[in-house]
Amino acid sequence: MTHTEISQAAGLRLEELTEMYLSDAVNNCISKPIQGESISNVISDVSNLVSENDRVNYFAEATIAKKTDPIKFANSRLKNGFLTGGISIDIKKPPVWEEYKSHTRNLRYKLHSWVMLDTLLTADEVSECNDFLYKAVDIAHDWIKKYIIAKENDEFAWYDMAVGQRATKLPYMLSRLIEIGGSKEKIAHFIIASEIHLVELSQKERIAFHSNHGLFQIAGLMAIVKSLPWLNKSETTFNLAIEYLQKMLDEHFTGDGLHKEHSPEYHLFMINHLSALLDSGWINDYSEIFDLTKKVEEAAHWMQTPDNLLIAMGDSKNNLPISERWHSARENLESGLKFFEKGGFVIHNSKSNGWSQLAYSCQFHSRQHKHADHHNFTYFAKGRQLLVDAGTYTYQYDLAERIYCESTRAHNTIEIDGNNYSRFRKDAFGSGIRYAIELGPCAITSGEVNHKRLISSFIPNNKIASTDGIDVEVYHRRTFIHYPNRFLAIIDEIESTEEREFIQWNHIAPGLQLRQYTPEKFGIHDNDENVISRIYNIGDDQTSLKPLQVIGQTQPHLQGWISQDGKELVPNHAIGFSSVGNISRQATVIDTKNGRTGDPYFRVGSNGNYKRFALTQDGSKVDFKFRIDNEGSTMIEAIIDGESFEVIVGNSEG
Secondary structure, three states: OOOOOOOHHHHHHHHHHHOOOHHHHHHHHEOOOOOOOOHHHHHHHHHHHHHOOOOOOOOOOOOOOOOOOHHHHHHHHHHHOEEEOOEEEOOOOOOOHHHHOOOOHHHHHHHHHOHHHHHHHHHHHHOOOOHHHHHHHHHHHHHHHHHHHOOOOOOOOOOHHHHHHHHHHHHHHHHHHHHOOOOHHHHHHHHHHHHHHHHHHHOHHHOOOOOOHHHHHHHHHHHHHHHOOOEOOHHHHHHHHHHHHHHHHHHHEOOOOOEOOOOHHHHHHHHHHHHHHHHHOOOOOOHHHHHHHHHHHHHHOOOEOOOOEEOOOOOOOOOOEHHHOOOOOHHHOOOEEEEEOOOOEEEEEEOOOOOEEEEEEOEEOOOOOOOOOOOEEEEEEOOEEEEOOOOOOOOOOOOHHHHHHHOHHHOOOEEEOOEEEOOOHHHOOEEOEEEEEEEOOEEEEEEEEEEEEEEOOOOOHHHOOHHHEEEEEEEEEEEEEEEOOOEEEEEEEEEEEEEEEEEEEEEEOOOEEEEEEEOOEEEEEEOOOOEEEEEEEEEOOOOOOEEEEEEOEOOOOOEOEEEOOOOOEEEOEEEEEEEEEEEEEEEEEEEOOOOOEOOOEEEEOOOOOEEEEEEEEOOEEEEEEEEEOOOOOEEEEEEEOOEEEEEEEOOOOO
16 A cells, blocks of 8 residues: 555654754754753754764665766756656756646656755765755755645655655765754754654555565665664664565565566666665674575576666566666676576576577566566577567556556467466466476476466456456466577477467567568568578477467557567567467477578377477487476486486476
């Protein structure tokens, strides 16, 4: 639940303080008794308390990109304004707050979170003058006078995330004001504001543990109590903040460090703040929290493509440079296989003969930022993106573009009867990936999902009701064999209690063209008609497949589109392979070797417990046999370029 008014506890505390003389109110916020009746005497004693503690460092805003020259950037923002949502906010003076009530929710939240002050405060930390600080303080103080001292209200004044973000800025500005001998009244008002934010963020029922907003609230609470230890209840409140942080991490991250909101962009969004907590030293003594936070940080290194972009899945934008969200670079990309077993995510990187990457997601932990995309994957080979996710779109859930980007058909997975996979909380399965191993140069990974219900693909996600569910019994196992810069095989095995249509969708990267050679064979070409790769699709004896080529379709529904910036859809090639029946078994091969490749061999046993896949490229053969025993373990026998392998992996319970 999002709150629009100050909490009862913080409201009562504010009433108490505003009924006092200003000097008494400040004195009442301080942990040590202070002698003196005038505000000057009280502030003087506060200054002495401040001098006893370490200088406060600015806890930088994690929601916007950092610049290498903060002073130059701050001067640019002062000249041109803070641009958000197409609106430029003048940061040379306080805004007329109420004039923004007709603007978007996002802009209003940013205004009340003081996000626009980050540029000034970051510059102040390295500046030799106080000009940036003065402008930031003027804006913040104007807000404090209006919404704290005068107790006016705006539905975003006490918006959960905005409160947390203000709380990271308050102690820095307060400490700097005291350091430079600022106005006694301003210092007093900042102390009262810090006290009220401390009380507000101490209320457990106000912490948004279910979303990423909660982390900003907890970080704000920590910033106040660790930066202003002389405030009332700072020491005991820090213990409360640690308790909240532990709960937050448990709810938002799997034990192997993967964020549960299904989107690499939000993983980085969270780790930027967690990294600041690591750098602060505040949690060093809490080993369990520290260790998990380090795992989350390490996981972030796997969230990039070989061309230094963010892996785009869920509510992650396409074409987002990783450097804007994370301090990594291409040379930091790790080779090898990374399996987030609890998270439900696999990345296989190889830089042999040019970078290749398979990123596979089969996870459902919560509805937060979750698309209908179980078994989705992206594929990078021979130094470029080949198969992509359709991306995300602005958070207006009833827009056709948003509905499409969240839909099953917008992802590289199987669409069932034109419907979406369920995102009801009761259908959450955590990780659906059963194993991920390396055999010689290959990575083999497999996941499974038991679909109990589907959802119409035309209903906005925020308006889905329990009555909208379509009851089904559909089992889907997906297996990948990745031989970097040779081929990627995607094997789908589906069983249903009723006859249905299954369409395996694959979305081609922008800038590439799709060409059909035969009913089962396609080519991916660049704009100069050079062949980048070939696509082979075959079914077993029980599966008849029909290819579907789409680009920029609008009726009866959107298909063959991609959102590269989260704001606009552009036409894009998609290829589907349709089958109808109770059983569908097919193998799709993305051939990146572009040599002499024979037709793939693919067979599945009648009971589904045996399958074989074989492929010959330029005389080199791979042959994989999979046998599943009664306990659900899988024996894999493989011959890869003349070398034999045998391994037993996993079971149906992971």
